[in-house]
Amino acid sequence: MSSMQTVSHGSVFFSLVNRDIKLAWSQGGGSLLAIGFFFIAVSLFPFGIGPEPQVLARIAPGVIWVVALLSSVVSLDRLYQADYEDGSLDDLALSPLGMLGVATAKVLAHWFSTTLPLALAAPALGILLNLPDNAYGPLVASLLIGTPALSLIGSVGAALTVAVRRGGVLMFLLILPLYVPTLIFGVGAVDAAVTMTDPLPHLALLGATTLIAFVVGLFASVAALNLAME
């Protein structure tokens, strides 16, 4: 009956990560569908813009990055809200992890189940948009380095809007401006490759953005979550 038994925090942490990944891939599966959104939204652009290969090639890195942003936000929408609405956020608050652990686990799970697949799916869209051959490497590299920032920043927005019904769209407003630096450095790296200059400085800046997002994002998320639970 004593609560003083030692608990393995690592095991709790990974149970939560594991749960969230399973939920993301289960019924209604957030992950597969975010990738679906990514594909469909990117393929709408040629309809809108017309089929000329040079124009498409010119805008390809920008469009892929912008749509990656949008689809990551779309799937972030319910990052905390689902747990808040069904009461499991209350349970998690009483778990040995503490809110910081909870937020970290959930962001990790989101990145792994949703944003990472986006990065890996991007080359396929490059073909659709006629991306030059030498740009594929930097595209994937920039997405791999930059996407954790998307999950982390998005987590702040998701936590802030958790108590608001129809938070989804409000979140876009809060989040998208904060995504701008990631977007600029990410596209910068790909464009550098296209124009045959060195993408490394851009990637380094991108990495720095992700690190900052890591620290600021997690703490801001925790503060916002504690607020929502009151």
Place this chain on the structure above:
Amino acid sequence: MSSMQTVSHGSVFFSLVNRDIKLAWSQGGGSLLAIGFFFIAVSLFPFGIGPEPQVLARIAPGVIWVVALLSSVVSLDRLYQADYEDGSLDDLALSPLGMLGVATAKVLAHWFSTTLPLALAAPALGILLNLPDNAYGPLVASLLIGTPALSLIGSVGAALTVAVRRGGVLMFLLILPLYVPTLIFGVGAVDAAVTMTDPLPHLALLGATTLIAFVVGLFASVAALNLAME
């Protein structure tokens, strides 16, 4: 005590429209936020693609139309779900309107409160993206004629996913392909104006799409809603 008192269906209908518009503009306000999404997402493109005026002008009609699609879907997400979750869809089913009336009223309210403002806000974004002067008229005209189709087709997706948790992203997958004809004719009209040809045939096709969407969309929505309530 008798239920045989005559009821004014029109009055019930407009009460529902009125309620939905009020809700869309209230707390968490779907409408303002869809417009916000529209603005922010469009303004991400110059960051992603670079500021060259000719490139922006070339892609402006397409980008504006595609993002209008995306933001309308984003706000459609909870068209029926909110009512389903809080139980008021059950109430509406017992109202004198019947499901067809309910769906019609809700789609009308959505169009008026959310998609119509997008059409009206589009010229401001045209300026951001350097849209040629003679394209503003066709842009607004095409959005005015095409946006009802967005609400109508979106309504089918919203009704189909009403009983699905995290339906939001699934909806994208179902809806966006069906938006393609609207998008093609809509952009076609604007592009025609840009290239100094006649936009009218495109607008006529757009109108036809909207009419088909009207019939198919409403009936499919009702079928899907009845299914969700079982």
Place this chain on the structure above:
Amino acid sequence: MFDGLGFQAKSGDFVSLTGKNGSGKSTFLRVLAGFIPASEGAMGFSVDGESATGVARDSFLMVGHMNGLKPAFSLRQNLQLFSRLMTGRHIDDDSLLEAACTFGLAALLDESVQYFSSGQRHRSALTRFCLVPRQIWLMDEPTVGLDAENRQALAGLIQRHIACGGIVIAATHDPMGVSGQTLNMDVFRPTGNPSVDEDWL
């Protein structure tokens, strides 16, 4: 689904549905309201001699596990809205106040429903029965979360309705304090195996 289930209700009847959790009370109420289609033969429910599937949808008023309130609106707005959506008529302030008094909500009329406690929400949902005159009331666990005082108010409300010729069908685990028929859903559970029939389609 409900093998052999059948009962008659006529004006002035109170029927309480009882039974274990999962015995199908909520489902049965939704079948009655017409949300779930029932195969005619399987169910012998009739109202005033008419088969239930023949009863017009707008004879029913239902309150289920969810309460159908919009948190963004005040209680007054919620009630006005409900009345307009169900009857098409605007309800005047006096009738509204009277209705709100039934479950002691008069003081909360201009508060936003968002901040209501669970019991206050549930009472707000029950208030609909005082707003819209319909013959058949379907209630799913109406006593949940009510304090003693309001349970009495509920019993009084039901009694007045059946005295005026209404019909009330309520699924409940608590005694309702109203006398009437009791339909125990446990009895109607499919006994034995559901047959794995070659003709199962």
Place this chain on the structure above:
Amino acid sequence: MFDGLGFQAKSGDFVSLTGKNGSGKSTFLRVLAGFIPASEGAMGFSVDGESATGVARDSFLMVGHMNGLKPAFSLRQNLQLFSRLMTGRHIDDDSLLEAACTFGLAALLDESVQYFSSGQRHRSALTRFCLVPRQIWLMDEPTVGLDAENRQALAGLIQRHIACGGIVIAATHDPMGVSGQTLNMDVFRPTGNPSVDEDWL
């Protein structure tokens, strides 16, 4: 908020919170769990002599109006998950079956929670108290929607817990069938106007 509210609970106590709808029972439970910060002075709750705010969060186990179940998972998965998230340990099948039997859910273990009736869901949520050993149980209206049999099971569970030195605090409108202190929240409601104090900011 809760002017003058104070009570002591020690090992083996059962406290039932009663009071009208909106008297603050749910809010008080959330204050105890540490979700809502309370100004120390205003509340004199103490556990085993220690002030409540000093009690570690992981002494508590709570069930509120929502049930924290994931509809996509089966009941078994939900219970396993809850145990792992709260203790970090995997629960073996025998203990799981035993826990599920408390509220008669053994037959439903491999069903998806999505299709449970309201009572079945609520019982699934209550099963958590059999899974994770913690000292202080906070329950918000635990009898809601339970049939008679399961209300008895609940009373038995609570009795066993307090017999082993646990503490149970339950907000309820129904008699719980367990003897202990009763705390009537109506008494503590701020009487008169909340004072608008110059020192307030």
Place this chain on the structure above:
Amino acid sequence: MHRFANPAQFNRLADVVLPWAIGLTVLLSVAGLYYALFSSPPDYQQGESVRVMYVHVPAAWMGMFVYMVMAAASFTALVWRHPLALLAGKAAAPIGAIFTALALITGMLWGKPMWGTYWVWDGRLTSVLVQFFLYLGYMALWQAMEDEEKAGRAASILALVGVVNIPIIKFSVDWWSTLHQPASVMRLDGPTIDGAMLVPLFLMAAAYQAYFVVVFLWRMKLEINNRKLSVMRQASLQNTETQMEVAG
């Protein structure tokens, strides 16, 4: 129609048809491939790459045909509430998706030598892509809800809405005169393509059709067995429940 309503009867019928269909598939594809690869002439314009046609065109036809099968099944399921029709739609969808994907992929591979690019955004290609997405959406809806019956009916509604796309695929080449070539076989005034190409084309089309019948029947039997299994599981569950009640 209703004679096949009964799954047992359907299973018996399937067992009769299957061996024949399998035989036909083998025979037709061997003959078709022989004609396509060896005994038909290269095109005077396109050279040897014209042989992609014998894979591409029947795949494109089957993509649309299977969609119509799925839509007809959906209609039957919705209007007459026929559970077997629901399963028919479910069984057909992945096959149609694969045919459509095949048409897309062979089209892209063909496009590189012919048009100089894998992909262009013309009406035909786009509407086929939309059809592919519709298949995906249909299958995703089946997955998204656990209640099979409901999931199937929701997916059926989507399938019917998507029928609008079929005439767009068919007539897109006429409406937007673009890169993809217009119909030369299925036209009102008779085919305009050479007889030597027509033979392998039709052989391959028939082979695809027979292959569809085989896989479709297999998948139907599978779905029926799955359904039976879940009914039996339900039954045994209820059994234990009643036993426990008796015991307790």
